[in-house]
Amino acid sequence: MTTDPRPATSPSGLVLPITPLAEPGKEMPVVVRSPRRTKPPKHWIDLSIEERVDAVKEMGLPGFRAKQISEHVFVHHDLDPQNWTDLPKAVRGQVAEAWFPELLTEVSRQSCDNGTTVKTLWRLHGGSLVESVLMHYPATRHNSARTTLCISSQAGCGMACPFCATGQGGIQRNMATSEIVAQVLAADRLLESGAVPGAGRVSNIVFMGMGEPMANYKAVLAAMRTFIAPAPHGIGMSARGITISTVGLIPRIKALTEEGIPATLAVSLHAPDDELRDELIPANKRWKVDALLDAAWEYARTTGRRVSIEYALMRDINDQADRAAVLARQIRRRGDWTWAHVNLIPLNPTPGSRWTASRPEDQDAFVATLERWKIPVTVRDTRGKEIDGACGQLAARGRAEGVGV
Ligand code: SF4
Numbered sequence: 507m508t509t510d511p512r513p514a515t516s517p518s519g520l521v522l523p524i525t526p527l528a529e530p531g532k533e534m535p536v537v538v539r540s541p542r543r544t545k546p547p548k549h550w551i552d553l554s555i556e557e558r559v560d561a562v563k564e565m566g567l568p569g570f571r572a573k574q575i576s577e578h579v580f581v582h583h584d585l586d587p588q589n590w591t592d593l594p595k596a597v598r599g600q601v602a603e604a605w606f607p608e609l610l611t612e613v614s615r616q617s618c619d620n621g622t623t624v625k626t627l628w629r630l631h632g633g634s635l636v637e638s639v640l641m642h643y644p645a646t647r648h649n650s651a652r653t654t655l656c657i658s659s660q661a662g663c664g665m666a667c668p669f670c671a672t673g674q675g676g677i678q679r680n681m682a683t684s685e686i687v688a689q690v691l692a693a694d695r696l697l698e699s700g701a702v703p704g705a706g707r708v709s710n711i712v713f714m715g716m717g718e719p720m721a722n723y724k725a726v727l728a729a730m731r732t733f734i735a736p737a738p739h740g741i742g743m744s745a746r747g748i749t750i751s752t753v754g755l756i757p758r759i760k761a762l763t764e765e766g767i768p769a770t771l772a773v774s775l776h777a778p779d780d781e782l783r784d785e786l787i788p789a790n791k792r793w794k795v796d797a798l799l800d801a802a803w804e805y806a807r808t809t810g811r812r813v814s815i816e817y818a819l820m821r822d823i824n825d826q827a828d829r830a831a832v833l834a835r836q837i838r839r840r841g842d843w844t845w846a847h848v849n850l851i852p853l854n855p856t857p858g859s860r861w862t863a864s865r866p867e868d869q870d871a872f873v874a875t876l877e878r879w880k881i882p883v884t885v886r887d888t889r890g891k892e893i894d895g896a897c898g899q900l901a902a903r904g905r906a907e908g909v910g911v
Pocket residue numbers: 516517518519520663664665666667670671672673674716717718753897
């Protein structure tokens with residue numbers, strides 16, 4: 507076992523330590539299809555390369571302006587046409603009005619871990635709140651420096667996990683591709699301003715913020731394509747730097763497998779047996795553990811990318827050594843190559859709550875069992891303990907303070 511300096515994630519893979527909210531007895535429905543709520547008007551980022559050329563031509567501008575505009579967006583991370591001095595002034599206003607509606611309004615920004623973790627709360631068009639978290643990891647003897655951004659893909663979440671702040675708030679709406687991408691552009695702008703000393707550009711993106719990314723598949727896939735498209739038509743990142751998490755929407759995992767994008771799949775498992783997982787992850791009533799792990803294994807086989815199995819250790823609920831053995835068997839029987847890596851996520855101790863941190867000796871026994879089965883395992887370190895930690899908690903507080911819906 508190693509201690510990984512990467513962020514803790516919530517049981518869906520959501521970043522930062524968890525402050526579980528709900529106690530049993532309150533069951534919410536799983537909602538895969540998000541309500542139709544006001545999305546922002548179509549943004550330049552939402553257009554295909556061809557549509558961008560058509561857009562400028564429709565404005566009476568020469569086609570090369572499309573590339574120029576995309577350079578401002580994806581290379582210089584600047585979404586305000588008024589700053590683009592290489593565009594005639596009259597044209598800037600026209601472009602702004604047609605294709606650059608406001609996407610994200612910063613509500614608050616908090617930092618901790620000596621300024622290397624920055625959490626931003628955003629208000630979307632229509633008032634919903636989402637958050638993104640930037641984490642810079644300086645180089646060590648074994649690892650080069652990296653800067654990871656954890657992004658949201660939905661306002662709220664329809665998966666109704668009983669321990670999760672976001673899940674208990676329900677789904678508000680899917681985010682548009684442009685809103686998803688804009689979180690990365692904003693982070694790169696922040697990094698360019700020197701706000702996080704020593705950090706370069708965003709090197710890794712994890713879809714582990716608010717929402718279930720696979721429930722907003724079309725927009726998430728388009729965002730992934732924008733992240734990996736070469737500049738100036740996209741951000742030009744490596745697909746290997748992208749991680750997409752899911753509680754297990756199997757048809758979407760299968761669809762992603764077919765896309766041929768070598769991103770990392772993170773499966774928020776949290777229990778290796780249906781009996782317990784039905785309770786922890788309501789979506790499991792529809793998509794069972796065996797079928798989920800088969801789909802994950804197929805993803806690993808097809809893409810050659812090791813799947814990350816996320817497992818939040820909850821005291822006396824899922825942290826028994828016996829369960830570790832069941833998990834190990836589930837992984838090993840699908841192949842003895844290391845197709846899966848288990849990320850154990852320690853919960854924050856929450857005295858009196860049903861959902862609280864495992865005893866250290868139980869955590870150690872769980873790890874030792876997996877290691878005996880030769881399953882690669884990591885216990886995640888936590889980031890952001892000083893700021894609101896639970897997924898959706900910052901957004902929930904923003905709502906309470908009247909800054910969002
Ligand atoms: S309710 Fe949604 S955000 Fe919360 S843990 Fe479940 S899938 Fe993740």
